[in-house]
Amino acid sequence: MRFMAMASSFALFFLLHLHFIVSLPATQPVLTVASTSRAPPSSAASLLSHNFYHRTCPDAEGIIHRKVLAWINKDFTLAPALIRLHFHDCAVRGCDGSILLNYRRSERSAFASKTLRGFSVIDDIKAELERKCPKTVSCSDILTAAARDATILAGGPFWEVPFGRKDGKISIAAEAEKVPQGHENVTTMINYFQNLGLDVLDLVALSGAHTIGRAACHTFQDRLYNFNRTRKPDPILKPPFLNLLRKQCKKGMDLVHLDATTPKMFDTAYFTNLEKKLGLLMTDQALISDERTSSFVNLMANQPFLFDSQFSASMVKLGNVGVLTRKNEGEIRVNCNFVNPRRRK
Numbered sequence: 466m467r468f469m470a471m472a473s474s475f476a477l478f479f480l481l482h483l484h485f486i487v488s489l490p491a492t493q494p495v496l497t498v499a500s501t502s503r504a505p506p507s508s509a510a511s512l513l514s515h516n517f518y519h520r521t522c523p524d525a526e527g528i529i530h531r532k533v534l535a536w537i538n539k540d541f542t543l544a545p546a547l548i549r550l551h552f553h554d555c556a557v558r559g560c561d562g563s564i565l566l567n568y569r570r571s572e573r574s575a576f577a578s579k580t581l582r583g584f585s586v587i588d589d590i591k592a593e594l595e596r597k598c599p600k601t602v603s604c605s606d607i608l609t610a611a612a613r614d615a616t617i618l619a620g621g622p623f624w625e626v627p628f629g630r631k632d633g634k635i636s637i638a639a640e641a642e643k644v645p646q647g648h649e650n651v652t653t654m655i656n657y658f659q660n661l662g663l664d665v666l667d668l669v670a671l672s673g674a675h676t677i678g679r680a681a682c683h684t685f686q687d688r689l690y691n692f693n694r695t696r697k698p699d700p701i702l703k704p705p706f707l708n709l710l711r712k713q714c715k716k717g718m719d720l721v722h723l724d725a726t727t728p729k730m731f732d733t734a735y736f737t738n739l740e741k742k743l744g745l746l747m748t749d750q751a752l753i754s755d756e757r758t759s760s761f762v763n764l765m766a767n768q769p770f771l772f773d774s775q776f777s778a779s780m781v782k783l784g785n786v787g788v789l790t791r792k793n794e795g796e797i798r799v800n801c802n803f804v805n806p807r808r809r810k
């Protein structure tokens with residue numbers, strides 16, 4: 466019996482991979498048959514490589530990992546925070562560290578960025594790397610690796626991170642306001658991901674990051690009292706869950722676990738929760754009511770191995786979005802908060 470289940474999960478694994486995985490890490494042989502994504506293979510991302518810092522900063526990954534470990538040991542909530550910070554970086558102008566720039570009207574100052582955290586973790590790693598290998602490791606690479614390490618430390622899968630992103634010099638708050646906030650419909654989410662070169666399977670797999678972490682009550686408050694301006698709660702919410710959420714939400718900034726059953730474990734409970742109508746955000750619960758996404762939700766719910774491997778593949782894709790890798794693009798920031806000062810002539 467167990468073997469049968471294993472065999473079928475392997476079969477599914479291969480099926481899905483053959484059909485959907487578009488861009489594996491650039492330096493591995495790419496197994497592409499058919500793809501649902503219309504984005505062309507990004508030549509900018511193909512300049513990334515796993516051994517990018519092997520000569521210039523051989524211990525870069527080790528330094529990042531040890532720092533992330535130390536911070537998360539002190540405060541577990543930094544694990545989800547770093548994963549989300551990486552998403553918000555890549556979603557706007559690609560993975561270029563633009564979310565880290567810290568000044569008036571930068572992405573970081575947007576309303577949609579208000580609950581982002583983990584900036585001091587990145588600053589701490591950057592300071593250490595500047596001591597060990599000055600002007601070498603980009604802030605965007607640090608954030609990408611930190612998100613991977615945070616996933617592992619939360620019990621999630623490992624994947625190889627390709628390196629070589631450079632940091633951007635532009636960051637605009639208005640652009641950050643367009644990142645999905647939890648009220649969007651599935652069409653809007655699919656389109657948003659498609660614009661990043663990510664397909665529907667990526668959307669479902671990456672939403673699985675909500676298996677850890679928390680959301681501020683204001684992001685789903687209307688579901689509790691005035692759903693869709695009906696002055697009634699969201700009819701999908703069953704009374705026990707509705708009452709629990711009402712009790713947990715006294716103020717808009719109160720925080721509630723995105724995964725109501727195993728909030729600190731990186732597992733497939735996010736997906737099984739959706740089957741039980743225990744999704745927290747409207748955008749989470751919607752994934753199981755739309756036929757474009759529901760079959761993927763059910764697959765992930767029933768195949769932990771599949772979720773792990775697809776999450777890894779989709780995170781690599783996310784980390785390749787809009788990367789700056791060419792000669793005259795971007796820079797290696799010295800301080801992740803600011804663009805490097807211009808050199809005097």
Ligand code: HEM
Pocket residue numbers: 542544545546548549552580582645646647648649654671672674675677678679680681682684723746748
């Ligand atoms: C369809 C797109 C998505 C929507 C609508 C969405 C929405 C949200 C919202 C509203 C929150 C709570 C924020 C707050 O309290 O202010 C949140 C938290 C979070 N999101 Fe997403 N998200 C999406 C995609 C993603 C992706 C792709 C990832 C990562 C791969 C991600 C990772 C997280 C994590 C880990 C948290 C918890 C953060 C923490 O505890 O500090 N989300 N998301």
Ligand SMILES: *[C@@H]1O[C@H](CO)[C@@H](O)[C@H](O)[C@H]1NC(C)=O
Pocket residue numbers: 650652653
């Ligand atoms: C989804 O939301 C967008 C933007 O708010 C809206 O224009 C569109 O009509 C909505 N689609 C559906 C199917 O509700």
Ligand SMILES: *[C@@H]1O[C@H](CO)[C@@H](O)[C@H](O)[C@H]1NC(C)=O
Pocket residue numbers: 693
């Ligand atoms: C919200 O209300 C509009 C207009 O009454 C309706 O067309 C739409 O289907 C509702 N959306 C949901 C998710 O109930």
